Amino acid sequence: MAAITAxxxxxxxxxxxxxMMDVKKALTEAEGDVTRAKEIIRAKGIEAAGKREGRSAQEGTIASTVVDSAAGQTGYAVELNSETDFVAKTPKFVDFAKNVLDQAVKVQASDAEQILAAPSDDGTVKETVEEAASLFGEHVKIGQVAKIEGPHVEIYAHKKSAEMPPSIVAMIATDEAGASVAHEAALQISAMGAKWLTREDVPADVVEAERRVATEKSQAEGKPEQIIPKIVEGRLNAFYKENVLLEQEYVKDTSKSIGDLFKQVGGQALAFARIEVGKGEEE
Structure with missing residues (x-):
């Protein structure tokens, strides 16, 4: 049993x-296993774990673009972080983010490490970003990076207010037939934050954890044992509808799913990505 420390x-x-007391009880029951303790907390309905919107409070913007490529089109999105929104909304900072994006495209980067290692006018992008601190008077860093490819790539960049640069970027890759509904799908991704494209993409350990939590929650609610499996499947389906893009209800017409939109045009969604400022890993 792991020590239950402060x-x-x-x-x-x-x-x-x-x-604090609920956490201590859960950790004790889980014998110090953090993952198991969080499951216990969810099962008891103490807190809707997994809904929390990330710990990071970073400011900044997201630069994005679509370029022609061997796959048809490739979409790139790069988050550049600052300490304050005052700096994030300045034209110089927005232009600097675009320059970093240009370097990402040049080296076809799919993560921050590849961008930082890319050459720039003054050495590497890493050195350029580090030197930007003196230009903006704040710590500057590259945050989340996304790259997707397909016959068609659609980007939707969302601004929380007119004076601010984009703070959420949603990208989706589709086949040619699916291009006609790609914009609507990108809006959906931005608004609803799906995590996976299809239910088959959900990792097995995530499904198992959801099944376990649903079972324990049903038991805690005193449901008859013989109907618990059916209840668990219902809760799993609700989890898929919330987190799987093609199973989400279309926000503009809840009688349809996003999957239905693609079926109507005989198209396919191939991949998607969503970046929101300040929601990546903390340093």
Missing amino acids: ALIKQVREETGAG
């Missing part, structure tokens, strides 16, 4: 929002 309690509290 640091461990603090970690679970920050990741679930549950109270």
Whole structure:
């Protein structure tokens, strides 16, 4: 059994929002296993774990573009972080983000490490970004990076207010037939934050954890044992509808799913990505 330290309690509290005593009880029941403790908290309905919107409070913007490629089109999105929104909305910062994006496209980067290692006028992009601190008077860094490919790539860049640069970028790759509904799908991705394209893309361990939580929650609610399997499947289907893009209800017409939109035009969604400022890994 792992020691239940103050640091461990603090970690679970920050990741679930549950109270100290609830966290201590869950960790004790889980014998110090953080993942299991979070499942117990969810099963008891103490906190809707997994809904928390990330710990990062970073500001910044996201630069994005679509270029022609061997696959048809390739979409790139790069988050550039600053300490304050005051700096993030300045034209110089927005232009700097676009320059970093240009370097990402040149080296066909799919992650931050590849961008940082790319050559620039003054050495590498890493050195250029580090030197930007003196230009903006704040720490500047590259955050999340996304790259997707397909016959057609659609990008939707969302601004939270007119004076701010894009803070959410959604990209989706489709076949040619699916291009006609790609914009609507990109809007959906931006608004609803799907995590996977199809239910087959959901990792097996995630499905198993959801099944376990649904079972324990049903038991805690006193449901008859003989109907618990049916209830669990219903809750799993609800999980898919919330987190799987093609199974989500279309926000503009809830009688349809996003999958239905593609079926109507005989098209396919191939891949998608969503970046929101400040929602990546903390340093």
